[in-house]
Amino acid sequence: MASPDLAATYAALILADEGLEITSEKIVELTTAAGAPVEPIWATLLAKALEGKDIKDMLTNVGAGGASVAVAAAPAAGGAAAAAEEKAEEKKEEEKEESDDDMGFGLFD
Incomplete structure (x- = not known):
């Protein structure tokens, strides 16, 4: 089973891949559905950290x-x-x- 922080990260990547806005509610919903519930505070922190960032661009330019x-x-x-x-x-x-x-x-x- 994935750790909560890893599950939240995967949820954020799924949302970014689908072109959806990354919000704490959506992260909690995805992780709960996957059987790896995340506390709302961690989902909120991750959502705020990723707010306004292009995740796909960040992934393609790693180390550049x-x-x-x-x-x-x-x-x-x-x-x-x-x-x-x-x-x-x-x-x-x-x-x-x-x-x-x-x-x-x-x-x-």
Whole structure:
């Protein structure tokens, strides 16, 4: 048997798939009919969290939020962004090399 939070999530997905508005009453009705009743407070919280959101769009763009912004920004910035990124990488590499010298001894001393 599914846990109540999982049952409520499935109910919300069913409602979104059918193109219906996701409300707490509908979530409670679906979960009760499925034999996995959910307390109305949890259905209300889930319905409010999903209010005004396109569930189908959220499912098709899972994991694309941060990467698409970075990829879209790179061509717009041109070569300047690439040059700045290379300088930052070089600086990190130099810092790593210098950190061994800070200890006062080498690995084979």
